[in-house]
Amino acid sequence: MTRLLVANDVPEQLVGAIPAMREALGWWAQRLIWHMQDDDILVLPTEPDASCLKYVAKITGTRHESLRVVVPPAGRAGAHNLSADRLADPGFRAAVRDALGGRRLDAVLPLCPDASVVALARSLGAEGAVPGAAFASQSGGALANSKAVFRAVAAGAGVPVPEGSVVGDPLDAEDTIAEFLGRGVPVIVKKEYAQGCNGNELLSPVAGVKPIGARRGLVLEGRTAIKRYVTESWDWLTNGERHKVVVERYHPGSRAVFAEYVLTDQGVELAGQGELVAAPMPDGQVLPAVGLAPVALAQLVDATRRLCEAVHALGYRGTLGPDAIVTPDGEILFTEYNGRITGSTHIYATVGARVVGKEAMRRRILLERQGWTAPSFQVAVDRLFESGLAYNPATEVGIVLVSAFNPVYKVISYCIVAEDLPAALELEERLDKVSPRARQDQG
Amino acid sequence: MTRLLVANDVPEQLVGAIPAMREALGWWAQRLIWHMQDDDILVLPTEPDASCLKYVAKITGTRHESLRVVVPPAGRAGAHNLSADRLADPGFRAAVRDALGGRRLDAVLPLCPDASVVALARSLGAEGAVPGAAFASQSGGALANSKAVFRAVAAGAGVPVPEGSVVGDPLDAEDTIAEFLGRGVPVIVKKEYAQGCNGNELLSPVAGVKPIGARRGLVLEGRTAIKRYVTESWDWLTNGERHKVVVERYHPGSRAVFAEYVLTDQGVELAGQGELVAAPMPDGQVLPAVGLAPVALAQLVDATRRLCEAVHALGYRGTLGPDAIVTPDGEILFTEYNGRITGSTHIYATVGARVVGKEAMRRRILLERQGWTAPSFQVAVDRLFESGLAYNPATEVGIVLVSAFNPVYKVISYCIVAEDLPAALELEERLDKVSPRARQDQG
Numbered sequence: 001m002t003r004l005l006v007a008n009d010v011p012e013q014l015v016g017a018i019p020a021m022r023e024a025l026g027w028w029a030q031r032l033i034w035h036m037q038d039d040d041i042l043v044l045p046t047e048p049d050a051s052c053l054k055y056v057a058k059i060t061g062t063r064h065e066s067l068r069v070v071v072p073p074a075g076r077a078g079a080h081n082l083s084a085d086r087l088a089d090p091g092f093r094a095a096v097r098d099a100l101g102g103r104r105l106d107a108v109l110p111l112c113p114d115a116s117v118v119a120l121a122r123s124l125g126a127e128g129a130v131p132g133a134a135f136a137s138q139s140g141g142a143l144a145n146s147k148a149v150f151r152a153v154a155a156g157a158g159v160p161v162p163e164g165s166v167v168g169d170p171l172d173a174e175d176t177i178a179e180f181l182g183r184g185v186p187v188i189v190k191k192e193y194a195q196g197c198n199g200n201e202l203l204s205p206v207a208g209v210k211p212i213g214a215r216r217g218l219v220l221e222g223r224t225a226i227k228r229y230v231t232e233s234w235d236w237l238t239n240g241e242r243h244k245v246v247v248e249r250y251h252p253g254s255r256a257v258f259a260e261y262v263l264t265d266q267g268v269e270l271a272g273q274g275e276l277v278a279a280p281m282p283d284g285q286v287l288p289a290v291g292l293a294p295v296a297l298a299q300l301v302d303a304t305r306r307l308c309e310a311v312h313a314l315g316y317r318g319t320l321g322p323d324a325i326v327t328p329d330g331e332i333l334f335t336e337y338n339g340r341i342t343g344s345t346h347i348y349a350t351v352g353a354r355v356v357g358k359e360a361m362r363r364r365i366l367l368e369r370q371g372w373t374a375p376s377f378q379v380a381v382d383r384l385f386e387s388g389l390a391y392n393p394a395t396e397v398g399i400v401l402v403s404a405f406n407p408v409y410k411v412i413s414y415c416i417v418a419e420d421l422p423a424a425l426e427l428e429e430r431l432d433k434v435s436p437r438a439r440q441d442q443g
Numbered sequence: 444m445t446r447l448l449v450a451n452d453v454p455e456q457l458v459g460a461i462p463a464m465r466e467a468l469g470w471w472a473q474r475l476i477w478h479m480q481d482d483d484i485l486v487l488p489t490e491p492d493a494s495c496l497k498y499v500a501k502i503t504g505t506r507h508e509s510l511r512v513v514v515p516p517a518g519r520a521g522a523h524n525l526s527a528d529r530l531a532d533p534g535f536r537a538a539v540r541d542a543l544g545g546r547r548l549d550a551v552l553p554l555c556p557d558a559s560v561v562a563l564a565r566s567l568g569a570e571g572a573v574p575g576a577a578f579a580s581q582s583g584g585a586l587a588n589s590k591a592v593f594r595a596v597a598a599g600a601g602v603p604v605p606e607g608s609v610v611g612d613p614l615d616a617e618d619t620i621a622e623f624l625g626r627g628v629p630v631i632v633k634k635e636y637a638q639g640c641n642g643n644e645l646l647s648p649v650a651g652v653k654p655i656g657a658r659r660g661l662v663l664e665g666r667t668a669i670k671r672y673v674t675e676s677w678d679w680l681t682n683g684e685r686h687k688v689v690v691e692r693y694h695p696g697s698r699a700v701f702a703e704y705v706l707t708d709q710g711v712e713l714a715g716q717g718e719l720v721a722a723p724m725p726d727g728q729v730l731p732a733v734g735l736a737p738v739a740l741a742q743l744v745d746a747t748r749r750l751c752e753a754v755h756a757l758g759y760r761g762t763l764g765p766d767a768i769v770t771p772d773g774e775i776l777f778t779e780y781n782g783r784i785t786g787s788t789h790i791y792a793t794v795g796a797r798v799v800g801k802e803a804m805r806r807r808i809l810l811e812r813q814g815w816t817a818p819s820f821q822v823a824v825d826r827l828f829e830s831g832l833a834y835n836p837a838t839e840v841g842i843v844l845v846s847a848f849n850p851v852y853k854v855i856s857y858c859i860v861a862e863d864l865p866a867a868l869e870l871e872e873r874l875d876k877v878s879p880r881a882r883q884d885q886g
């Protein structure tokens with residue numbers, strides 16, 4: 001089986017250019033390496049670290065020498081993302097054809113379904129190898145990653161969402177925010193397409209509400225302050241008036257959970273579930289969601305299925321990762337969906353199903369964390385093995401590296417496989433002594 | 444049964460402000476009057492012509508005195524459309540409550556599902572009376588009226604669309620247009636939200652392609668001309684960079700047909716079908732689509748159902764009117780959908796089902812035309828009755844007025860009920876002698 005893996009992330013026209021984050025974007029896209037299989041052709045935004053490729057090949061049992069990596073020349077916007085112009089580059093396409101070497105392309109696996117990936121596949125005579133190619137070719141990927149479209153689809157599917165609305169006009173935004181804040185209720189405002197909570201801001205009428213899952217929290221007292229906030233933020237919130245803005249009630253003290261499905265022509269299937277950890281920005285995750293009561297978990301899985309069925313009817317195929325919160329009252333409310341291979345996908349699909357093995361999630365928990373400091377990927381690998389903390393197939397316990405080396409923060413993410421959460425935290429303490437984990441500023 | 448009819452059209456933030464068309468917009472929204480029933484409360488953008496209300500009450504057998512009309516004060520953008528601020532006006536809401544007079548609101552029928560209508564219904568304690576309220580409250584209406592979203596949903600549902608794509612970047616637009624024109628193939632470019640073909644332009648590599656269904660046709664020879672067109676038109680095409688643009692292959696010599704469905708919680712149901720007449724802009728319609736072979740009609744109805752089922756899964760409720768073309772080769776290709784009460788809805792639902800009666804479309808054809816000249820609605824009614832051409836229930840033949848008086852062009856639309864198309868055209872000739880029909884400039 002020959003697959004083409006394309007590490008394209010959500011197009012920059014959507015998420016908006018954040019120059020400081022560009023290098024991190026290129027790093028983040030490399031998570032696709034963890035999905036490698038024998039004979040894959042990997043298209044990456046930048047040359048991967050050889051030690052990283054080798055490490056992932058080893059933990060996944062992939063024949064390293066069967067892989068081919070192709071990196072297109074930098075594009076109009078640089079080399080941090082696989083933009084449409086890079087995937088259309090004739091020299092690059094020739095290189096992919098060369099890597100194929102006459103083999104038939106059986107499957108195309110993009111991080112994010114985009115028309116540019118369908119065009120690439122079409123140029124290789126393999127449009128049908130892209131899941132949901134027709135939908136993706138007509139910019140459907142944007143619909144499956146929009147926080148605004150999400151709210152309409154979720155509401156339409158009868159899936160609960162926090163009280164709020166989608167606004168496209170600064171006066172509407174102001175009115176909506178004022179209505180909540182006037183009732184003493186904090187709101188979260190969200191850019192339509194940003195990732196990793198980088199497009200979320202918390203607005204509260206009073207001090208003391210911790211901005212979990214938002215890049216910052218602001219106290220706005222009265223209409224004038226709200227008006228000033230909207231006026232000053234509108235261009236950023238709407239990506240230069242291009243997109244809508246979500247304004248929704250913020251529920252302090254909630255847990256963030258998710259169930260991820262795979263959508264194929266055969267239907268929708270639960271692939272993984274877990275809980276996100278924020279400190280206060282995304283910091284890690286626990287799979288499965290061991291902190292959730294069985295009834296709540298069943299509700300989460302069921303409601304997520306309904307949502308996925310609606311997106312399936314829309315034509316989307318691939319991984320869909322909706323996020324939800326569980327409020328202190330036990331209510332499950334959905335907050336967004338992500339129509340792409342997320343940061344959770346390789347945790348359950350690779351560390352869980354391939355490294356640990358079949359039914360892994362029935363006997364092990366996976367605690368993923370960002371921010372293990374190291375000077376390079378190779379040094380991190382060496383330290384991990386020397387420490388004796390590396391994952392051991394015999395005991396089915398230990399630590400797996402789950403990200404490339406982040407050149408901006410000089411950190412790597414890891415995933416602890418353990419019997420339960422206390423055991424995982426104990427292992428983590430030991431890892432912290434090998435090399436400390438970079439902690440977020442707790443504000 | 445007490446219903447609230449809200450003659451809001453697609454929000455101006457979406458279609459873009461066209462000052463010259465504002466008065467026409469207010470006129471066009473009055474088509475909702477033709478949906479009146481006993482005890483309705485009609486919310487209209489401007490005071491209706493009393494003679495028009497009286498006429499429609501008469502032809503539909505509605506007790507005129509049971510109706511209440513409420514017109515909110517002008518809003519920030521004027522009085523031509525029922526914008527969100529107008530529907531939120533406290534005095535207006537009090538007037539609606541007064542018109543209700545304590546009656547329970549059983550149903551809300553907006554022209555176009557919009558969050559502002561849901562907010563109005565909520566303020567009346569009747570949010571549940573709006574079909575698909577949850578979806579509409581989260582700006583779902585925009586999704587059901589976007590020509591860009593349409594292409595993704597249609598492709599996802601396996602419904603055929605003309606070759607083309609959805610672009611969000613001027614360079615992509617240029618590349619896509621150049622690819623078609625380079626092959627000698629004309630394209631139509633479409634604004635995401637415009638109505639009545641006002642957002643469509645035809646681009647051809649050669650002269651002589653008639654721009655049917657487009658506001659103008661341009662001959663673009665070579666890349667430089669294409670670049671200039673895109674550069675000069677981008678702001679207009681994208682409504683100031685707010686929206687996407689559709690670029691698709693144009694098939695000269697095609698017929699424009701439609702099947703309209705009603706989407707309820709129970710499912711989707713075929714409501715009407717017909718053929719649009721352009722000369723070259725929309726000029727009228729024939730219902731049913733008598734010019735279509737039975738096999739082609741069955742294909743149209745089936746494919747439209749698939750599309751409607753996808754939009755139903757999305758959460759939309761109400762009337763959905765997808766448009767398609769039948770190419771000279773007999774291929775049926777879908778070109779857009781309209782998630783609102785269209786200009787066809789009252790033709791089959793009122794003139795057909797209510798004026799003519801049950802199973803009307805099995806024994807009669809309806810030919811609707813725009814542009815009958817008259818100094819006022821009342822004079823048009825008088826002339827129609829004096830001429831003996833007015834619809835006669837005894838013979839089930841004759842002419843029904845189907846629009847308010849258009850104050851910009853001083854015209855009214857009419858619908859001819861006849862046994863077949865030749866008979867309808869004969870009646871039309873006689874009407875033309877009473878008062879001529881304004882013809883479009885045939886370019």
